[in-house]
Amino acid sequence: MAKTLVLYYSATNTTKKIAEKVAQKLDADIAEIHAAQPYTAADLDWHDSTSRTSIEQHDHNSRVAVKEDFPDISGYDNIVIGHPIWWAIPPRMIADLIDKLDLNGKNLALFATSGGTNYDRSQSFIERAIKENNYDTKVNQGAVLNNAGQIDSWVDNLSLA
Numbered sequence: 001m002a003k004t005l006v007l008y009y010s011a012t013n014t015t016k017k018i019a020e021k022v023a024q025k026l027d028a029d030i031a032e033i034h035a036a037q038p039y040t041a042a043d044l045d046w047h048d049s050t051s052r053t054s055i056e057q058h059d060h061n062s063r064v065a066v067k068e069d070f071p072d073i074s075g076y077d078n079i080v081i082g083h084p085i086w087w088a089i090p091p092r093m094i095a096d097l098i099d100k101l102d103l104n105g106k107n108l109a110l111f112a113t114s115g116g117t118n119y120d121r122s123q124s125f126i127e128r129a130i131k132e133n134n135y136d137t138k139v140n141q142g143a144v145l146n147n148a149g150q151i152d153s154w155v156d157n158l159s160l161a
């Protein structure tokens, strides 16, 4: 039987709650990912143009390290990654996570939570990261998921092993 792993990053637990529901619906294992350098409340202040997230998210060249405590994904067929949307895109550490996971031969799907921004720019961000790594990976259309109905219809339409 195909195996699915849900990995998620959540700064304030909104994505965590959705990730738990997605994992339950997919009968998947689940693991939280962390930033190598954790974000403080001040780091997350998007009203402050000098906060860590404001600077990182606006700098296309910034590299943000993920903590290397995520599970070995070699035994999984499907990888699902959940994250908040920050300044219309995933936290930049998600690109570092993609660099560090060997996604060759996997089916990938991403979801997010946000205050209203849709998944369009996040999808481009993810597809660029996959291309830069030359991964042979089937990338599903991502979505912002806020409630049970949205989770159900997104999960039901995924193309996974």
Ligand SMILES: Cc1cc2nc3c(=O)[nH]c(=O)nc-3n(C[C@H](O)[C@H](O)[C@H](O)COP(=O)(O)O)c2cc1C
Pocket: 009, 010, 011, 012, 013, 014, 015, 016, 044, 045, 046, 053, 054, 083, 084, 085, 086, 087, 088, 089, 113, 114, 115, 116, 117
């Ligand atoms: C630094 C920062 C930037 C954000 N930028 C956006 C944004 O561009 N669009 C949006 O709709 N919500 C934005 N949000 C809101 C989050 O996407 C939303 O609160 C999310 O559900 C948080 O998930 P979490 O609790 O799992 O961290 C931002 C939040 C933070 C902290």
